Amino acid sequence: MYRYDEFDHAFVSDRVEQFRDQVARRLSGELAEDAFKPLRLMNGVYLQLHAYMLRVAIPYGTLNARQMRKLAYIARKYDRGYGHFTTRQNIQYNWPKLSELPDALADLATVEMHALQTSGNCIRNVTADHFAGAAADEVADPRPYAEILRQWSSVHPEFSFLPRKFKIAVTGAERDRAAIQVHDIGLHLKKNEKGEIGFAVYVGGGQGRTPMIAKKIRDFLPEQDLLSYTTAIMRVYNLHGRRDNKYKARIKILVHETGVEELSRQVEAEFAELRDTELKLPERDVAAISAYFAPPELGPRAEGWANLAQWKKADPEFARWVQNNVQPHKHPDYGMVTISLKPIGGIPGDATDTQMEAVADIAEEYAFDEIRVSHEQNLILPHVALADLEPVYRGLVAAGLATANAGLITDIIACPGLDYCALANARSIPVAQELSTRFGSPERQAEIGELKIKISGCINACGHHHVGHIGLLGVEKKGEELYQITLGGSGDENTSIGEIIGRGFEPEKVTDAVEVIVNTYLGLRLDPSEIFLDAYRRVGPQPFKDALYGDKTAAAA
């Protein structure tokens, strides 16, 4: 993984000391809140319902054991012993004291971590496929390009005060695990006929109050043009993006209002000016950054196949965990392990300090010191020998981290919702907990198969409800919570925005409503291989509306 150079170290340390001075001046009253708020936000510090919140960047979701241990330490020393992994591959702490935050940031800096650009109208943490560098279906590792974008976008003077925040995602496989089509810019790494690396470029995707699927404006952008082309997009957006209305300020609105052809023309015109400038990526720089992401030496471990067969036979729960949480690695003797942060009835994405340390220990001993955070709020060990799966599993069981539900109905994404968030209108976590409990039996989950439920507590859609196979959006109606259900959303290579199925449900009725939807699906699917999303796309919303509301008029209310 990328290691800081001297400049990076000095820069982050300087920012910590700058923030320490700003906090001291705020606490002494020298700085008023209006002046301080943008400064704290530039350092990832929000004010939520109960306390300040610190959002720490985990670039493209990649970290090592030392960094994970520091995250655990931060949770213990400055918070209440836990952290929340987010859909942006970051971690949030919910209870830090403002007076202690400079120390927390100084501690993070010792392991090359920070909270810069985790807030504000700038280019945010660049996200990537959590299986990067390990997936069998990968064309190339997206992380070197995410790192190049990170370096280019960090405190970029031209792009520090954009009309609105800006999110870039990169994937390196045909199977899109980074949801690139619901990002401001989505980059899909591919090879052309000559075997050269380049990108399909998508622009103008996003969720929030106006969900939009990104439009492809380039089929193949050569690797060397990554920064010049991205800069061209940013310039067009910076110039024409709407600053008069916060709700219309994202690039998706600009793309929609301008039209993709005209916007593409503007980008290409800007790109023509930029392509042969210093923004052209030199091959040696790409090679130098790529070297940081060289895969570990994965020696042959063929004994794992026989071991695995024996272990699975001896322990059905282990077998179930392997089936659901271990994916094929590009090396046949290895697997990619998903550590579920979705215990049945638990809080999606939360991990305690001791759990984080357990993951760090396991990663160090069995997984080449590599850990990932997925946008689905789980942790990943990308390189684990099949021969080591059993001890890894035992370690995870001991830490309460061996829930065998990756990709199943209880692997629910949920934002913090009204339990923490100052923007939320309704709670998300208790809804996720009740659904998880209702569908928690392994047999029931296996029967249902792949089904992604995603829950947001407000229209900002941090819980990605628009792209949930079943999406739940919490709203406030007459002072009470109500949950609107959408069906048919998807955040993969066939991205779709879910459709609202009808009137919303009160908190005590929403789990029953989801169960009606699930039972309807089970009754109409062609066979168990037809997953919920495919069945929905085949039959449309009507059978689900009929089951939920009885007749068409009720659904329209």
Next chain:
Amino acid sequence: MADKVLTANRLSDGISVWLDAAGNWNEHLQDAFVARHKEAVDALEATGKQAFADNKVVDVNVVDVEEVDGVLRPLRMRERIRAEGPSIAYAAGYSGLTATAAPAA
């Protein structure tokens, strides 16, 4: 007019607080001073503005409450959760599972 209390978040640690009858910022809603007429609400608002200007608290708001059997209950769910903490058992030793309870009939 609904009864009202003055709430904010403490500057130094962000913890939710309510103004009590002694003029202190108190961590417990149940200790809050309740304004029951316009003059008292005006006084709360003035106190809030001053405390913000004095850099003691941030995010200052006057919120509606009702008193049921001597217990203060904010009318909005958001404020109930602010008063009682997250409605989930989020970490060892911390929970606030009564935040959403309906008032006794």
